[in-house]
Amino acid sequence: EVQLLESGGGLVQPGGSLRLSCAASGFTFSSYAMSWVRQAPGKGLEWVSAISGSGGSTYYADSVKGRFTISRDNSKNTLYLQMNSLRAEDTAVYYCAKLSLVVVVAAINAFDIWGQGTMVTVSS
Amino acid sequence: SYVLTQPPSVSVAPGKTARITCGGNNIGSKSVHWYQQKPGQAPVLVIYYDSDRPSGIPERFSGSNSGNTATLTISRVEAGDEADYYCQVWDSSSDHPRYVFGTGTKVTVL
Numbered sequence: 001e002v003q004l005l006e007s008g009g010g011l012v013q014p015g016g017s018l019r020l021s022c023a024a025s026g027f028t029f030s031s032y033a034m035s036w037v038r039q040a041p042g043k044g045l046e047w048v049s050a051i052s053g054s055g056g057s058t059y060y061a062d063s064v065k066g067r068f069t070i071s072r073d074n075s076k077n078t079l080y081l082q083m084n085s086l087r088a089e090d091t092a093v094y095y096c097a098k099l100s101l102v103v104v105v106a107a108i109n110a111f112d113i114w115g116q117g118t119m120v121t122v123s124s
Numbered sequence: 125s126y127v128l129t130q131p132p133s134v135s136v137a138p139g140k141t142a143r144i145t146c147g148g149n150n151i152g153s154k155s156v157h158w159y160q161q162k163p164g165q166a167p168v169l170v171i172y173y174d175s176d177r178p179s180g181i182p183e184r185f186s187g188s189n190s191g192n193t194a195t196l197t198i199s200r201v202e203a204g205d206e207a208d209y210y211c212q213v214w215d216s217s218s219d220h221p222r223y224v225f226g227t228g229t230k231v232t233v234l
Contacts, residue, residue, distance in 0.1 A: 035223070037167075045159070045167065045210050047223035061222060095166055105221060107214045108173055110157040114166040 002026035002113050004096045009118030016086050016122070022079040022096030022115055030054070030074040033099040035111065036081050038092035038120075048094070049081065053102035064090075086122045093117040126215035128226035135232045142198040144229045146211030149192060154213045156194040158187060162207045170209075171196060198231070206233045 008020040022034070035050040049070040050059045058070050069082040079096055098113040129147040136142040146156060158171040169178050171187040174194065184199045198205055211226035 037223075037225075044208075044228040045161075045212075045225040047225060050223065059221065062220060065220075100172070105214075105216070107155045107216070109214060109223075110169055110172040111159070111167070111212070112169050112172070112178065114168070116166050 002098070004098065004113060004115035006094065006096050006115045006118040009094065009120045011121045011123065012086055013124050014087060014122055017082070017084045018086065018120060020081040020083070020094055020096075020118060020120070022081075024077045024079065024096075024098070027098070027113075029072075029077040031102055033102060033104045033109065034072060034079045035097045035099055035104075036070065036079075037095045037097050037111065037114075038090075039095070039117075040089075040092040043092075046092075050099065050104045051079070052104050057104055059104050083120070086120075088122050091120060091122050093119050126213070126217055126224050128211055128213065128224055130209075130211060130226040130229045132227070133230045133232065135234055136198075136201045137234045138201055138203060140201055142201050142205070142231055144196040144198075144209050144211075144231065146194040146196070146226045147192055148194075148213065151192055151194050151213065152190045154189075154215075156187065156189050157212045158185075158196045159210045159212065160205075160207045161210065167210065201231075201233055203233050206231055 005023045036048040051070045067085045071080045095117045096115040097111040159167040161167040174189040175187040
């Protein structure tokens, strides 16, 4: 069974840091690009970042560029999101999602598998 | 930046047809994907490449895309279809290519 399991969420103060992890199983992890998508309480979906299957190409939303870093360890089938300089507006459920292709830059790419999400709350 | 506009809500009686639109500049030239999200759950892909259905998604779900509007159609609506629906595209029109989600539509089954 294809599965994504996020962890690492929690309460952090403004300006603090947090690292999210996403453990993948049931598919050849290195053969697919991966992404993080977030959803603020009561709001819609917002794409955050994506990484190619090899890890050699990364992309970020303008709202997190320079503060967040996406990475992956294909030997551990795990995706990461390092979040620094956190702000109140980063408060959201963060979903790990599998893309349908190995590359990120493709119009036909869809988020075909999603994890259950991990909550990040930025508050003093 | 590329914007996808959806109606905030759509109401439909059981057994009828729901149509959810997604408006964007020349969206017909892009591949549109649709997601269903039930309360407290993660999104689920229901339509990809404008009109294809992943395995396990009922044939009642269909999609189309032309001009400035993409449409998700749910035929013979059931109570279990009540959810939020989001369209999504890849936007390569700027210096910072990115994935874009629509504003979301809440489908209520009367």
